Amino acid sequence: MEKIILSMLLCCVSLLTAQQSHASMQELQVTCLDCHLKEQIPDDLIYRRYLMEYSTPTNMKVAIKTYLKNPQKEHSIMPLPFFLKFPMKEALQLEDNRLEKNIDAFLQHYDIKKKLVLP
Known part of the structure; x- marks a missing residue:
């Protein structure tokens, strides 16, 4: 019984995390x-730099925020x-908290660790 409850809680937490991530990505978009996209600015190049x-x-995050504020x-x-x-x-x-959320979403979206494949 405890395993079932724990499994359900983990599913709910992962679902909420996925929804928050999706909402953050939509706001970033x-x-x-x-x-x-309109200006054809290469986001992945900016991330790599x-x-x-x-x-x-x-x-x-500090450097991006500094640039975006000024x-x-x-x-x-x-x-x-x-x-x-x-x-x-x-x-x-943008308010600082929204700006930081967008920067976090940008860093997560282009995170190079997601592209690494472990053998």
Whole structure:
């Protein structure tokens, strides 16, 4: 009986986590990625550049938030020629908690660990 209850609880928790993850991804899509798609900005390239420069999700999150709150070429991870092809980003008018949720969703979506295959 205890195993059944534990199994049901685990199912409910995983379902709630999946729903929250899906909602976060939908907000990220509407807030950020739709515009990136229209402008043909390569999100995976941006993620890889942040990963190479900052190494950890915590450091990446701080750098991304700094750039999005005050988008200037000095804060950008992208090289100067990038801005010849793509427009300079305008500051996002999001509350800090929503901005952080979108950054977390971005980092989870492009997380390189998901692409690793263990033998």
